[in-house]
Amino acid sequence: MRELTYNEAALEAIAEEMRRDPKIFYMSTDALPPLLKEFGPQRIRATPITEAALTGMAIGAAGCGFRPIVDWRQVTFCFVAMDQIVNQAAKIHYMFGGQVNFPILYRAAVGGGGLVAAQHSQSPYSMFMNVAGLKMFLPSTPHDMKGLLKTAIRDNNPVISFESSRLMARKGPVPEDDYTIPFGVADIKREGDDVTVVALAWLVHEALAAAEELAKEGVSVEIVDPRTLVPLDTETIRNSVQKTGRLVIADEAGPTAGFSAEVAALVTEDAATFAALKAPVKRVCALQVPIPYSPVLENHVFPDRGRITAGIREVLRGRRSEAA
Amino acid sequence: MPTSLSPNLAPDKQREMLRQMLTIRRFEERASADYNAGKIYGVVHCYIGEEATAVGVCTALGRGDRIISTHRGHGHCIAKGADLNRMMAELYGRQTGYCKGKGGSMHIADFGIGMLGANGIVAGGISIITGAGLAAQMEGKGGVAVSFFGDGASNAGPFHECLNIAATWKLPMLYVCENNLHAAQTSAAQTHALPDVAGRAAGYGIPGIVVDGNDVFAVYQAANAAVDRARSGGGPTLIECKTYRQRAHTERKGQADPRDKAEVDAWMRKDPIALLERRLREQGELDDAGLQSIEGDIMAALEAAIAFAEASPFPLPEHATDDVFSA
Numbered sequence: 001m002r003e004l005t006y007n008e009a010a011l012e013a014i015a016e017e018m019r020r021d022p023k024i025f026y027m028s029t030d031a032l033p034p035l036l037k038e039f040g041p042q043r044i045r046a047t048p049i050t051e052a053a054l055t056g057m058a059i060g061a062a063g064c065g066f067r068p069i070v071d072w073r074q075v076t077f078c079f080v081a082m083d084q085i086v087n088q089a090a091k092i093h094y095m096f097g098g099q100v101n102f103p104i105l106y107r108a109a110v111g112g113g114g115l116v117a118a119q120h121s122q123s124p125y126s127m128f129m130n131v132a133g134l135k136m137f138l139p140s141t142p143h144d145m146k147g148l149l150k151t152a153i154r155d156n157n158p159v160i161s162f163e164s165s166r167l168m169a170r171k172g173p174v175p176e177d178d179y180t181i182p183f184g185v186a187d188i189k190r191e192g193d194d195v196t197v198v199a200l201a202w203l204v205h206e207a208l209a210a211a212e213e214l215a216k217e218g219v220s221v222e223i224v225d226p227r228t229l230v231p232l233d234t235e236t237i238r239n240s241v242q243k244t245g246r247l248v249i250a251d252e253a254g255p256t257a258g259f260s261a262e263v264a265a266l267v268t269e270d271a272a273t274f275a276a277l278k279a280p281v282k283r284v285c286a287l288q289v290p291i292p293y294s295p296v297l298e299n300h301v302f303p304d305r306g307r308i309t310a311g312i313r314e315v316l317r318g319r320r321s322e323a324a
Numbered sequence: 325m326p327t328s329l330s331p332n333l334a335p336d337k338q339r340e341m342l343r344q345m346l347t348i349r350r351f352e353e354r355a356s357a358d359y360n361a362g363k364i365y366g367v368v369h370c371y372i373g374e375e376a377t378a379v380g381v382c383t384a385l386g387r388g389d390r391i392i393s394t395h396r397g398h399g400h401c402i403a404k405g406a407d408l409n410r411m412m413a414e415l416y417g418r419q420t421g422y423c424k425g426k427g428g429s430m431h432i433a434d435f436g437i438g439m440l441g442a443n444g445i446v447a448g449g450i451s452i453i454t455g456a457g458l459a460a461q462m463e464g465k466g467g468v469a470v471s472f473f474g475d476g477a478s479n480a481g482p483f484h485e486c487l488n489i490a491a492t493w494k495l496p497m498l499y500v501c502e503n504n505l506h507a508a509q510t511s512a513a514q515t516h517a518l519p520d521v522a523g524r525a526a527g528y529g530i531p532g533i534v535v536d537g538n539d540v541f542a543v544y545q546a547a548n549a550a551v552d553r554a555r556s557g558g559g560p561t562l563i564e565c566k567t568y569r570q571r572a573h574t575e576r577k578g579q580a581d582p583r584d585k586a587e588v589d590a591w592m593r594k595d596p597i598a599l600l601e602r603r604l605r606e607q608g609e610l611d612d613a614g615l616q617s618i619e620g621d622i623m624a625a626l627e628a629a630i631a632f633a634e635a636s637p638f639p640l641p642e643h644a645t646d647d648v649f650s651a
């Protein structure tokens with residue numbers, strides 16, 4: 001199969017959908033040249049730097065029958081639009097009794113690795129998961145990016161596409177045909193029996209590398225990539241943990257009230273999954289700090305394959321009785 | 325725009341303006357080279373071509389006055405008197421840097437000299453410095469606060485919200501828009517209904533002034549009048565400096581720069597440093613030896629800053645968790 005980068009896969013999904021549906025238009029503080037070339041400045045709009053207005057305008061245009069895409073670029077740039085996201089986009093369908101739909105795609109790059117410091121590196125998806133009324137996903141491969149983005153564009157709700165900065169240039173096979181990946185369906189990126197690793201985005205690849213190393217020692221690691229954060233595929237995660245009895249959660253965000261906390265809760269509050277646990281759950285996350293600039297500091301803050309490996313070893317050693 | 329009159333400033337002071345502008349330029353030329361050599365990380369935005377704006381405004385300020393900057397902040401730091409050693413060490417990611425390696429190029433701050441920080445978020449500083457303007461008013465010591473921001477930022481909400489509140493409360497503020505005609509890859513012509521940002525001042529009932537941002541004397545004179553007005557309780561002024569960034573949006577190699585070549589060339593011919601140098605020579609205040617001596621001092625200071633940065637240790641990994649909260 002031909003290969004595309006993660007970023008190219010996103011552009012392909014958007015271009016294909018825009019060809020299919022003339023109601024789709026795109027707003028961003030810089031127009032993306034390939035899209036501008038094909039669709040022109042009416043549909044690919046270069047805007048003033050006014051994310052609060054753009055975010056709200058998308059809601060209005062969507063409520064009037066269009067299907068806007070707003071590219072926030074760095075997720076940190078959307079914080080100026082928090083009212084429009086949290087009070088308006090998320091609540092409006094419910095609050096108005098479901099009168100009309102608000103099909104909006106918001107795009108945002110997340111994560112670190114670029115040494116661009118705290119205001120350009122963040123993984124704040126759990127802040128948005130906490131708000132009812134927003135769907136969101138975070139792909140780990142170009143293949144998943146294309147399929148999920150298409151689903152998002154066709155969805156009749158506000159959806160946030162979180163896109164990993166570290167993966168933008170990463171290549172992978174992408175089918176040329178028109179396929180979608182349903183929301184709420186996790187992907188088992190590697191099957192195994194001894195321990196489940198639930199990982200997101202770049203850390204899926206780090207977990208795969210860790211699993212490869214541990215396989216040499218006879219440790220069999222299963223890697224679950226949830227892909228969508230809302231709705232979250234609870235069943236696949238619980239089934240995997242019931243099989244392996246051990247769980248590591250790897251996330252580039254900090255642990256506090258995060259995605260990792262949600263997964264830990266979903267696993268431990270279910271009687272059958274709780275009963276299957278052979279060891280305490282382990283979270284491998286970023287440190288709970290704003291992301292620092294200097295490479296020494298940034299490296300220290302983020303989890304990687306080494307820390308995932310250490311986390312796996314820890315849960316393999318762990319026993320339920322330890323708590324007693 | 326007509327050439328400004330020579331300001332009522334001693335020759336030494338005028339040469340000092342040249343020294344500061346040249347310092348900014350040489351600092352950034354070096355930062356760019358070191359960035360591309362992998363010694364400076366992340367992203368670096370150069371102010372080269374816009375030096376007259378920061379220096380013209382800061383020359384009108386006292387040490388107790390406060391400023392805030394943007395992602396393109398080296399020039400404002402240097403013009404307000406920041407230490408080159410600690411600036412360079414920050415760019416190098418070292419423990420001795422202004423932010424102990426936590427901030428980098430986009431986040432240099434020195435509250436001790438009234439430099440309230442560069443900022444990674446467009447328009448992110450405008451409200452903060454307006455709070456400093458409020459503080460200055462409440463302190464009642466005649467201090468002023470200056471917001472530097474780009475044409476792009478002037479389209480964001482905080483610009484409008486702050487101009488209104490500062491005008492209403494008569495805060496001792498200067499809002500200095502550095503209109504370099506572009507915001508990243510998008511031209512101001514595409515995003516502004518009117519070419520002059522200064523015209524917006526009328527909507528808030530404050531003076532809005534357009535100046536040649538490459539003419540350091542013109543900038544100084546406009547800033548000086550606005551500072552007098554602010555200190556005497558007259559309220560804020562919006563000053564729009566028409567200027568140009570001579571380089572691409574960032575120093576990353578190979579990025580798109582969709583600006584018109586003829587436009588870039590025309591502005592290169594209006595270089596603010598060349599303009600000042602010419603005027604000082606015409607006024608008989610600068611000769612080759614004088615210029616060489618200024619350049620020599622700057623290069624020595626810059627080499628010292630590089631040596632300081634290189635000799636400084638990186639932070640320890642565990643420093644990553646320091647300073648999340650104050651003690």
Ligand SMILES: Cc1ncc(C[n+]2csc(CCOP(=O)(O)OP(=O)(O)O)c2C)c(N)n1
Nearest residue numbers: 077396444445446474475476477506507508
């Ligand atoms: C809220 C926000 N949106 C977008 C960006 C990305 N961005 C960084 S600089 C920039 C252009 C800023 O233009 P302007 O304010 O004119 O300043 P200049 O770069 O020309 O000095 C953009 C869009 C950002 N940093 N913050």
